[in-house]
Structures are given as structure tokens and as C-alpha cells.
Amino acid sequence: MRVPLSWLREYVDLPATETGRDVQAKLISAGLEVEAVERLGAGLSGPLVVGKVLTIEELTEFKKPIRFCTVDVGQANGTGEPQEIICGARNFAVGDKVVVALPGAVLPGDFRIAERKTYGRVSRGMICSGDELGMGSDGTHGIIVLPPEHEVGIDATVLLELFDEVLDIAVTPDRGYCLSMRGVAREAATAYGLPLRDPALLDVPAPNSYGYPVQVSDPVGCDRFTARTVVGLAPEARSPIWLQRRLQKAGMRPISLAVDVTNYVMLELGQPLHAYDRNRLDGPIGVRRAEAGEKITTLDGTVRVLDAADLVITDNRGPIGIAGVMGGAHTEIADPETDAETGFVTGTSEVVIEAAHFDPISIARTARRHKLSSEASKRFERGVDPQAAAAAAQRTVDLLVLLAGGTAEAGVTEVAAPSAPRTIAMPANHPDKVAGVDYGRETVVRRLQEVGCDVYGQDELVVTVPSWRPDLSEPNDLAEEVIRLEGYENLPSTLPKPPAGRGLTERQRTHRRVGRALAGAGYVEALNYPFIGEQALDQLGLDADDARRRVVTLVNPLSDEEPALRTTLLPGLLGALRRNDSRGSHDLALFETGLVFRPEGEQGVAVRLPVDRRPTDEEIAGVNAVLPRQPRRAAVVLAGAREQAGWWGKGRPSDWADAVEAGRTVAAEAGVELIISADQHAPWHPGRCAAFHVEVNGEKVLVGHAGELHPRVVKAYGLPARSCAMEIDLDLLEQANEGPLRAPRISAFPVATQDVALVVATEVPAAEVEAALREGAGELLESIRLFDVYTGDQLGEGAKSLAYALKFRATDRTLTVDEASAARDAAVALASERTGAVLRGA
Structure with missing residues (x-):
């Protein structure tokens, strides 16, 4: 909302010395987001x-x-x-x-x-x-x-x-009344402690039966409709300069007098209006829901197919406007035309003014459905003062009579559904408890009255909410008004005092440790939206029966292209990898930890829980029953160089082994050792994919995969060649951990290192050899590391050499050479028995 300071001064007697920057500071202190102050005429000087x-x-x-x-x-x-x-x-x-x-x-x-x-x-x-x-x-x-x-x-x-100053205010959805000069002036008057000249305080004639006929068939969608008629308008009348300039300063383009006046009143009072050429109307004006498939040509010249949920304005011919969004072309105000022979000007001379109040949710959905956001819809969907409709219509009539020489007809049409003022009961000290500040009853009452509320009672206040504040619905809303007007900056900074013995859960600690470990390993965290579409699953190359294709679809998604909740972290990370690579960052290592959503069984529809009381255990259980399983996962993606080349030596590209090592890193932070084996699983390369298993209650459980992505996936996502990825389930890792992490025991005795090189068949996984060595070495083995893999003519076809470094150490003594050698021999013997391994050179 653009607010010219000169216009604002008409409603509030701001001090003459106050600049736009001063007013900006005051309004920001009152809770408005004033993004900028534009100085018009800067750099301009006469004559x-x-x-x-x-x-x-x-x-x-x-x-x-x-x-x-x-x-x-x-x-x-x-x-x-x-x-x-x-x-x-x-x-x-x-x-x-x-x-x-x-x-x-x-x-x-x-x-x-x-x-x-x-x-x-x-x-x-x-x-x-x-x-x-x-x-x-x-x-x-x-x-x-x-x-x-x-x-x-x-x-x-x-x-x-x-010469003027214009305040550019970003109006939040709950402050729709500030999309008007009236609303901003009220905030300015409160901030400065000055009286407000309310432009809506007009003498409005009582409704009668002589006005233009209106029939409202949907009182829920339209609870108030006011119609006024002005005749005898001069078609050649133009908007005066002051009116055009105020529209321009507010960011609107002058069009014609009738349209400019309705826009001006909308900016002034916040009530959207529409002007119809009465000579183009056919019968009474109606308000109803559209019939599916009905069409209308809107003022922008577009033919739109209506939905059955759309609220429309009609006459005998059908829809003449989309209620609260945009009018139709058939009844628009005609541009003045001059007859070349006679010199007479023809155009609209009789106007019917519409000032109505529509259901905010209905207008918001219609505007999004047709991708048609207008100045009117922006106001209706945030909440318009229903009591301002009659005043806005009267203000429009007065301006048309003044500026175009018209005559207001005596008829006043007003169709209104019965309504009662909204009241909220609140303890007088409720704002004190919310803010932790002792405001006192007098301050609370005074601030609420400045907002426009009527307040009654002593210790228990009964607050009647003004019609222009639909966002005030409960005591916390009223407390927020008191707090913001008293100044957020005046709230003391106090640290909360948590009860003893509470802190992060083990799940939260694991999550944090994993994030720190991956960051320490050189990965950069990338947080992505948890939404996916069918295209992302197709690009991953998932089979039709893959469980990851079963998604939870949102009722009201942010994007039609991504209407579902993610079942895997990879689409978001791969998208981030592609974006960064396309912008010149080619050496990438990204990670993300977060929830995925995996529905199981028949998914029902969650009921809306009550807010006026605590939900019952049965109601909470009913909601939980239809929620999808939400495991917490960690994932990484890699591309480009893993180690940079330089004077220190050669670099190397990232590969599948780095992705596998990332899985080991995550598992280590959870206190679990992975069992790694070859696998084939989309979206990984069938020959370069590793499966991660852990033991849970004596059974092997699959917890994730890692490796190089399939070339088709790389092409579909537009990724660098040979990109790699890893994804692992943190919740399953936590289940595999038998207890809390313990600090390692440090021995003061020296370590004994023994190296072994074993020749095995090419198809034998290194993990199986390592497991056999670990078991055979016994309790003296401190660590084992694979440091070399060799294949070549010396070994023959179908064989490979695996070289391991085994470290032995005792906690109570220095090991002898014989003890270390015996442990090594036992390890080799078990590996030979299980995998057919032979000592190289033996």
C-alpha cells in the first residue's frame, strides 16, 4: 500500500515538521512494515x-x-x-x-x-x-x-x-484494514496520540424500495450489497488533476472519471467498488454461485470459464462480473466519444454503484483458481469492513455529482444478512501475563479503545470488536494489540527457566550430531521444500510399484507442479545440486536432514480439532491414525572434485566410495556400525550401488543406500556426470543403537600394527572379508582399515587383492609380537574359511 504523506495529513494533523522518515519510524513502532519512503520531486526545481x-x-x-x-x-x-x-x-x-x-x-x-x-x-x-x-x-x-x-x-x-513523500507499506494478511488511507490514518493517529478525522463518517440516507433492484441468492457468500444510482453525468467530464495525482502516487493509473472515483474511494476507505453502465444492464443485479462451465469476458478482455464455487454478479443475460475480483466487459463504463459532425460527446451518463461485502475465503479461492489477483480481491481476501459499504457508496455518489455534474437518485438499495457485533471475553490482566509486563487495566482499556473496541467490565473485560478488524477473534489477539501499541521495544528480555532434568531427546541429539559430522566432513547443508511432484519421481527412475511413489497429496498445495509431500530427500538435494552447478559451482558436496512422509495402509482424512477446549484422547488418536509415517533421514549428494588439486598434490573427483563413507560417518554418530553389501536400487547405478544394513534385535534391517547415480537419472536432472548420492534412515540407526553413546576407552599401552594382503575372488565383497577378519581377530583388535585394492596380471583374471591394516592393543599390558601375530593369524584363518581368501605371496 502506497500512502502519500500529503493525503495522510487530511485525516490526521501530523506536526508540520514531521517527515516521511519520522512517520515511518512511528508506524514501524506500531507494528506496520513500512519498507521504504519515496521522495517525489527529488532533484526537481523550477521555474x-x-x-x-x-x-x-x-x-x-x-x-x-x-x-x-x-x-x-x-x-x-x-x-x-x-x-x-x-x-x-x-x-x-x-x-x-x-x-x-x-x-x-x-x-x-x-x-x-x-x-x-x-x-x-x-x-x-x-x-x-x-x-x-x-x-x-x-x-x-x-x-x-x-x-x-x-x-x-x-x-x-x-x-x-x-513534491511529496510516499510511504510504501507491506500489509500483512491480518492487517487488511491498512490497505486504505482510513486504516493507515487510524494507526498514525494512535501512534502520535492525535484525533482521527474518519472519512467514513458520512450522512447516508436510509435504504428504501426505490433503488436499483438487487437479488442476493447466496447470503453466505455476499452478506451485504449496497447499490446507488447517479444519472445525468457529463460523458466528457475528466478526473481533476488532484484526483489523478493521488491515484498515481498510490500506484494506480487514471482511466476515466467514474472508474477513477471508485478506485479513489477504495484507496480512501478500503471498500472495493464497481461502477456499471446502467444502460448496459439487463434487469436486476443478482449474486449467486456460477454454474460449472459458464463463461464471462472480464474487463481485461479474457474469456474465463467459471467454476461452480465462483461467486458471480449477474443480470438477466447471465454473469456480468466475478464477485470481488473483476467486472465483466459487457457492462463496463464506456469511453467518451466525440461525433465528428455535431461535436457532441457520447458515453456513459448513468451509473449504478456497487458496494458489497463478500466472503474472504471464497474470493481468495476464486482469485487463485483463475490466477486473477486484483486490487479488489487483495482487499476482500484480507477482510473488508462490512459496515463501510454504505459510506463508500455515498462517498462515490458525492464525488460523481461534484465532478461530473450528475444527480443522485433517491433510491437506496441495501441487502444485508442479519449479524451481531463480535465480542470477546478477556481477563483484564491477560496482556500482562502474555507479555510479562504489568500494564494495568487502565492501559489495556485505553489501548483497546484506540484500536476501535468498546470495552466493558472490571476484572473480566467484555470487548466488542470493531467491524474493520476481522483478525481479532480471541484474547491473545487483543493482548497483541495492547503489546504492539505499548511498543515491542519496551518488552524486557528475560530468559526462560526450564524445569530441571529436561533437554534434547536422544533423537534430537542424534540429529544434531549427524549434521555437525557431515559439515565437518566438508558437506554444506541445503534446506529444501518438502514438496514433490510426479515428474521428480519419474526422473529418479522409480518403478511403478515402488513404495516411494505412494505419496500424501496436499488439499491446498503451494504449487500445482509439486502437490505432494516428499517420500525421499533426494529430489530436493538433486535440484539444489543442479542449480548450483548451473551457476558455476562445480565442486559440490551437499547434505540435508529432515522428515520424509511414507503413508501406509488406507489413508483417511484428518478431522479438524476443536480450539475452544482440549481435544479428547480419542480425537487426538483419530488424527494420529491417519497421519503418514514420518521417518527422519539424512542424505548427501556429490559432484566434481572431492579433493582440490594444487601445489600440495593431485586432486581427485568424488565417487561412489565418498557417498558410502558419508553413510559410515552418519552411522558412527549414531553409535552403529553398518553392514555394507552390493545392491541394485533406483536411482543408483546398478553396478555402483551399496546397501546399508544394521542389526536390530538380531535381524538385519535395511537402512539406506549409497553410490553413483544412474546415467539416466543424471541426464533427467541435468547433473554433472558421475554424480553420487547417499540416503539413510536416522530413526532405524537409533533403534540399532543398544544404548547411549559412550566415550571410547583410551589405553596407555602401545599399539601393535599388522598388515595383511588377501587374495579373493572379484565378486567377494570387501565387507565380508572385513567382517571375518574382525571376528577372527577377537577382542585385542582395536581397528581395521582397508588401505589398498589391487587387480592385475600378477593375480590373474577374476581375482583381487585386499590389503588391510590391523591395529591390536590391550588395556592392561603391552602386547608381545607373538600375541599380535596369533591374533592376525586367527583373523586370516577365519577369513579364508568364510570367503576363500588366501594370503598374497603365500
């Missing part, structure tokens, strides 16, 4: 005056049309003589009043006006357009042609209100 075009001479000897003009600027030039000006624009004629920048003037952008010779003549000034003066576009893209009644030689900067 800038009104002139009258006396003569125009067309200069045809140049490549483009050029006009040599003489302009009467009165005594503004000090001589009273006509001012000679060269101009290339062609949208003005002899006798028109224009804006003239005389020599010495400076226009925005440090464009200095001086007397100069050009096109063989001397130009003493410039005839200005709106863009050149920083006024913004009015739709004409040409020279400003002023109404003829303005006197020659007067200061145009005052006439056009070129």
Missing part, C-alpha cells in the same frame, strides 16, 4: 509553469517531425513575451495548456534546462511530459495537456503536487 500554446510551426526538413512552438507563460519569464520552444511530441495543439520548464529549471535525473540552439532555431525551455517530471505514466505517454481553466504562468509544481 516550472503553466503555458498556453500560441503557434505551432512544423519543421519538415529534418529526419523526424519537429515542431517550433511559441508558448504564453505570462510574466513567469520576466518579459511577458511568448516563449519559443522546440518540441518533438505531437499530442497537443494550438490553444492547449501545457507544462513548461523554463531555462534554469532542473528535472529529475539532473536534467538541466537551458537556452540552446537546435534544429536551426533557439529553444528557450521545454514542454514536459509526465515521465520527464517523475509523475509516472498516465497511459498517454505524451505531453501533459492541462484543463483549460488553469491560469497561464502559475507554478506547475503546486498544481501537479510534484
